[in-house]
Amino acid sequence: MTLRSWFLSVLVAWAGCAAAADVQVAVAANMAAPMRKIAADFARTSGHTAVVALGSTGKFHAQIRSGAPFEVLLAADEATPARLEQEGLAVPGTRFTYAIGRLALWSADAALVDTGGRILRQPPHGKLAIADPRLAPYGAAAVQALANLGVLAAWQAQMAQGENIGQAYQFAASGAAPLGFVALAQVMSDGRITRGSAWIVPAPLHAPLRQDAVLLRPGQARPAAIALLAYLKSDAARAILRGYGYEFPSQQ
Structure with missing residues (x-):
């Protein structure tokens, strides 16, 4: 050189x-x-x-x-x-x-959430974590999904709201809430669910x-x-x- x-x-x-x-x-x-x-x-x-x-x-x-x-x-x-x-x-x-994005119903318990989300139609046992629907689009989507499933009233009193989807995930991951509506990206990596059990919410159930x-x-x-x-x-x-x-x- x-x-x-x-x-x-x-x-x-x-x-x-x-x-x-x-x-x-x-x-x-x-x-x-x-x-x-x-x-x-x-x-x-x-x-x-x-x-x-x-x-x-x-x-x-x-x-x-x-x-x-x-x-x-x-x-x-x-x-x-x-x-x-x-x-x-x-x-x-x-x-x-x-x-x-895609919304998912998720639990840290690998046996709790079924692939059809039928657990939402059962009587609530414990809290359901969601992001604040006034601030977070994923929280608003969760409320829409519950309403379209006809179970919003049943779960309303059981909701544990996080300020954002990150907090909602933490509630569910820690066990403070047995169930949580989270972003699929929080529980998926390389195309597979990495922990717990999840139901990917069908896209027509929310905006x-x-x-x-x-x-x-x-x-x-x-x-x-x-x-x-x-x-x-x-x-x-x-x-x-x-x-x-x-x-x-x-x-x-």
Whole structure:
């Protein structure tokens, strides 16, 4: 290698390091497990670092309206990113559905939940964990499913509400609630249920859990934020998400 070519290679490497940056990402709690893999692969392929905050979509909406410096939102619904766009807090034209989630009835007890969800039609014994339906789309989907099954009134008094789907899962995982409505991604990895017993709630029982991503105003001039949104559309990101039970719009 000549001195000139060595110098150019060092310059290119230095420029790549200089371009690497952090991106502040607000991520719906149902995405906790896949986001760890996505963030790691994104860092490996782009050099950028996704700094992730997990929580309920409704709470993130309030925080962004109050000036939280998030650059990207990965929501658990499609309504919140659209609302942020209408409010002038998200960059128009950057919103897209990065995944369609699935709801599951789950128990840490491997023998409790049957594959048809018939346990919901039995008299309740113990608590049923759900995410707060006012803040979390998965909680709203759980209430819709119970209503469509005709058992909402029977379970209403037994509900243990978590602020987000992460807390609902913790209630069920700890045994504080024998049953819980969780995101399938919380109990699935590599296409299989990893622990306990689960019933994947049929999609017609609730509104589609279309999860949209959007570039927020603080990220509009940030290459790392734009790169993360591009990565979420890649085959690599979709392969990770598919392993956790997520689906994708047919037109994308």
